[in-house]
Amino acid sequence: MKKTIAMVTIFAIILSLAGCGRSSNKTPVIGISQYGEHASLDNCREGFIQGLKDSGLVENEDYVIDYQNAGFDDSIATQIAQNFSAKNVALMCGIATPAAIACFAAAEDKDIPVIFSAITDPVKAKLDKGNITGTSDKLPVDAQLELIRRLQPEAKTIGILYTTSEPNSVSSIAEYQEKAPQYGFTIEALGVTQQSEVTLAADSLIAKGVDCFSNLTDNNVVGVLSSVLEKTNEAGIPVYGSEVEQVKIGCVASAGIDYYELGRQTGIMAAKILKGEATAAEMPYETISDFNYYINSVAISEMGIKVPADIAEKAIESGNQ
Numbered sequence: 224m225k226k227t228i229a230m231v232t233i234f235a236i237i238l239s240l241a242g243c244g245r246s247s248n249k250t251p252v253i254g255i256s257q258y259g260e261h262a263s264l265d266n267c268r269e270g271f272i273q274g275l276k277d278s279g280l281v282e283n284e285d286y287v288i289d290y291q292n293a294g295f296d297d298s299i300a301t302q303i304a305q306n307f308s309a310k311n312v313a314l315m316c317g318i319a320t321p322a323a324i325a326c327f328a329a330a331e332d333k334d335i336p337v338i339f340s341a342i343t344d345p346v347k348a349k350l351d352k353g354n355i356t357g358t359s360d361k362l363p364v365d366a367q368l369e370l371i372r373r374l375q376p377e378a379k380t381i382g383i384l385y386t387t388s389e390p391n392s393v394s395s396i397a398e399y400q401e402k403a404p405q406y407g408f409t410i411e412a413l414g415v416t417q418q419s420e421v422t423l424a425a426d427s428l429i430a431k432g433v434d435c436f437s438n439l440t441d442n443n444v445v446g447v448l449s450s451v452l453e454k455t456n457e458a459g460i461p462v463y464g465s466e467v468e469q470v471k472i473g474c475v476a477s478a479g480i481d482y483y484e485l486g487r488q489t490g491i492m493a494a495k496i497l498k499g500e501a502t503a504a505e506m507p508y509e510t511i512s513d514f515n516y517y518i519n520s521v522a523i524s525e526m527g528i529k530v531p532a533d534i535a536e537k538a539i540e541s542g543n544q
Contacts, residue, residue: 251286251313251497256303256326258319259295261445262468267318267340267486274490278498286313286497295418295446297321304329314338314496316489317357319442320348320391327355336496336503340489341482343391343440345508356503358489359510360440362465364398366478366514367437368406371463374476374528375435380409382433382460384424384444384451387414392441399437418443425451429458436462438469448472461526470517470541475526477517485511517541 255271257264272288280286289312293300304325307315315330315337317323323339327350330337339357342348350357371378383399385392400410411433413424421444428436436455438444444451452473455462464474466482488509495501516534519542523530530538 250283252310253286253288253314253316253493253497254303254307254310254312254326255288255290255316255318256300256307256322257290257292258300258317258322259442259446260292261442261448262471263440263445263466263482264318264341264442266468266482267489270483270486270488271316271318271340271490271493272486273483274487274492275494275497276490277487278491278494280494280497293322295442297325300325301329308333308335311335314493316340316493318486320350320389321442323350323355323357324348327353330354338489338493338496338503339508340486341440342508344394347390347394351508354502354504356492356506356508358485358492359508360480360482360485361510361512362395362398362439363478363480363512363514364395364402366516367463367465368399368402368408370476370478370516370534371408371435371437372406373531373534374523375461378408378434380411380431380433382428382431382436383410383412383439384421384428384436385412385414385439385441386443387416389441389443392439395439415443418446421447422450422454425454429454429460433460435460438462438464438474440465445469448474456525459526461522461528464517467515467517467539467541470519470522473519473522473542475519475522475528476530476538478514479517480511480514484513515539 291303308329315326317326317339337355345351461475464477466479516538518538521542
């Protein structure tokens with residue numbers, strides 16, 4: 224009996240010490256929820272952390288990071304956000320729309336500030352009001368259409384794959400359809416509901432005889448882009464990416480933004496919140512408007528495309544030579 228009492232006493236002391244350790248730890252926790260792993264979103268996260276550092280904050284002194292990945296699963300993104308809320312983190316960062324929406328929903332009751340990145344249309348996603356801010360990766364659609372026209376003067380139809388439940392993709396499709404006629408194109412858009420449908424949808428667009436594909440930042444599509452490229456390469460159909468990482472893996476070219484810089488700007492904004500210089504509600508979201516031309520010379524050559532001299536001069540070579 225004495226031995227049992229002693230063990231209970233020791234256990235109580237351990238719990239008490241552990242509780243003291245938790246309560247004495249005042250370092251703010253940043254919960255980062257990334258919707259899935261692909262190079263663009265990874266670059267965004269790495270840039271976010273760099274932005275915190277560039278603002279003078281030191282990891283494990285001024286903040287600690289709790290990084291979680293949803294694996295492109297909306298239900299897991301919700302669980303991650305609810306877990307952050309239960310832990311009462313100092314700040315939630317949602318990378319990509321589903322992660323940001325889940326974070327905002329979980330944070331709203333506790334008024335935990337939320338910052339997002341890699342969101343094309345925050346208004347469409349209803350992330351433009353409340354204790355939330357961040358950065359938009361709105362695509363330079365005009366520049367992309369002009370690039371395709373310059374590289375494929377005879378092209379008529381552009382195929383685009385997108386997720387029907389993704390507000391950013393729906394918004395981008397609408398903009399493409401509005402602007403494409405100005406450049407002599409029609410858009411053949413085909414929606415999917417989940418990632419497993421993407422490659423079959425690519426087969427359908429190929430069968431319809433599109434002249435090229437223009438890829439969005441749609442996470443379901445980007446997650447299996449390599450498989451899509453296998454099919455389009457076999458069919459001899461060029462694919463234009465929306466940013467540099469897509470060009471690196473085989474898209475012929477892109478007019479796109481730098482996702483590392485996008486994330487870095489988001490980190491700088493987050494630092495202002497952590498320092499108490501501004502609240503998320505006070506800061507309007509920012510759109511990164513600067514873009515670069517990226518080309519993959521190997522992919523372009525295989526498609527028999529000639530790059531005009533003025534584009535070649537300013538484009539950044541991004542393929543694996």
